[in-house]
Amino acid sequence: MSWTRPYKWKRNILFGIVILRAIQIPALAWCIGAVINGPITEGNAQGIIWGALGFGVLALFTQLTMHFRQRLALELGEAVVHDLRNAVFKHLLTQPMAYFHRTKLGSILSRLTSDVENVRTGAQNVLFVSLVQGGQMIGAGALMAWYNWKLFCMILAMAPVLYAINRYFSQRIADASRVLQESMSRVTATVAESVKGIQVTQGFAREDYNSELFRTLSRDHSGYNMGLARNIALYLPILELSSQFFMALIVVVGGYGVLTDGWNMQLGDLVVFFFLSNLFFSPISSLGRQFTAALSAIAGAERIFRLLDRKPDWEDPADAIAMPRIQGEVEFRDVCFSYQKGHRVLHNIHFIARPGETFALVGHTGSGKSTIINLLCKFYLPESGTISIDGQDLAKVQSPSLRRQIGIVLQQNFLFSGTIMENIRLGRQEASDAEVVAAVRQLGCLDLIEAMPDGFQTVVSERGAGLSMGQRQIVCFARALLADPRIVILDEATASVDTVTEMRLQKALEVLLSGRTCFIVAHRLSTIRNASQVIVLDQGRITEQGTHQELLVKNGTYAHLYRQFAQS
DSSP states (O other), rough: OOOGGGGHHHHHHHHHHHHHHHHHHHHHHHHHHHHIIIHHHHHHHHHEEEEHHHHHHHHHHHHHHHHHHHHHHHHHHHHHHHHHHHHHEEEEHHHHHHHHEEEEEEHHHHHHIIIIHHHHHHHIIIIHHHHHHHHHHHHHHHHHHHHOHHHHHHHHHHHHHHHHHHHHHHHHHHHHHHHHHHHHHHHHHHHHHHHHHHHHHHHEEEEHHHHHHHHHHHHHHHHHHHHHHHHHHHHHHHHHHHHHHHHHHHHHHHHHHHOOOGGOOOHHHHHHHHHHHHHHHHHHHHHHHHHHOOOOOOOHHHHHHHHHTTSSSSOOTTTTTOOOOOOOOEEEEEEEEEEEEEEEEEEEEEEEEOOOOOOEEEEEEEEHHHHHHHHHTTTOOOOOOEEEEEEEEGBBBBBHHTTTTEEEEEEOOOOHHOOOOOOOOOTTTEEEEEEEHHHHHEEEEHHHHHHHHTGGGOOGGGGGGSOOOHHHHHHHHHHHHHOOEEEEEEETTTTTSSSSHHHHHHHHHHHHHHHHHEEEEOOGGGGTTOOOOEEEETTTTEEEEEEEHEEEEEEEHHHHHHHHHOOO
């Protein structure tokens, strides 16, 4: 309900229409009763005609009310779901990197698809249909009590029966709906993972294994669906059978009342009472269906609001300042970090990079190179110690203002669906086409882009499908150059580029890195010979630090790595 507040005028009008609609339906039955007990009983032909006309006008007005009830409910539900989906997506983007590392993609997608659609059903149908049906029951009950309170008291005896049936099935259906939603998340996650890793799947001939895994999850999901369907298929007929039993009882008892003088009941009253009882009982099955839909909507809403209520592992402090123009001095002071508590991956890292210096991070896989980069970009916060740029503690600055001044080129860079021009402009949205072309020309790779089918307007698919690894890297180098960052991070940036293309990029890299502080993560030691400083990491600790020549003379870990590289 809180999400309907921006549309309260439409919501309030809708509630008014719902009340009017709930009154109109019993009023139709009352109108028929009035004609039966009046003009028909009296043999007044003219009165019958006027009664029929009055009934027709009321019926037409009722259908007009129904049109606006449905229309406004659909519009309100769509507006709420639109806002809710946008809020979920925006909230996802505020989550730190750790959240996405531990949460499956399919689980995230299911929040924005099946869960939101279940909430849509609840917002558009369940609430307002239930209110109309409930109001119809109240209106019909009031008229029934007015016609014959004795018969109505007999109907009220049904309340404990309905309560017992509802109580028995409600928990079973709620549990089944919740399990079904969780199962759908696992199915979606498996599909997303299999499609994302299709190259590995086919490369290792895992098609049969993945198919069997999906078949098992799909079978489980089908079983959960069938379990929910069985509960619903049992719940609704029992409700309807209870209604029919009581209607049969009304015919028997009411018929006795007409035949008995003590009841003072006319045949017309019994006919009207029967119409009203039908209006009273018919919503019960509808409310049962709405109840099952409501439980599915509640299960989806629980998962959505659990995500929305989830606080990020960390946030920028309220008094965080915008990062001033970076000059490029970076200092790690006794930094320790763990991805999982009790499993430390960095131990007392300490170094200072001066403006314009190039720092190379070297070490075996898992030594902590990429973790240092993640901390520098403030994707994570250190457990202890401080990281500062130009003397500004990164914990006290606004993360977006920091990242706008850092350029990152990874080994596996992500390209969005769109043109090459749009992907390069990602580094600086306001850049003109001429500036984008100038950045590529500065790289010395303009001919490679122009040789593509549509040049800069060549459309690339998701993740850059359609481009070679080298072409993707060129786009990402141009993106970083266009952004004009003060700190540049190259994480295995040329590992996927062939030797000829890498040679073409070396001069452009000299231009890109000129006057900027650069951090290079590389296993190919040929890319870091000219680094100002080389930091050698082993199991999260700095074991050596110095220039390329100094470390070769020292004949330690770096010299050993370099000899291995030279012999390969």
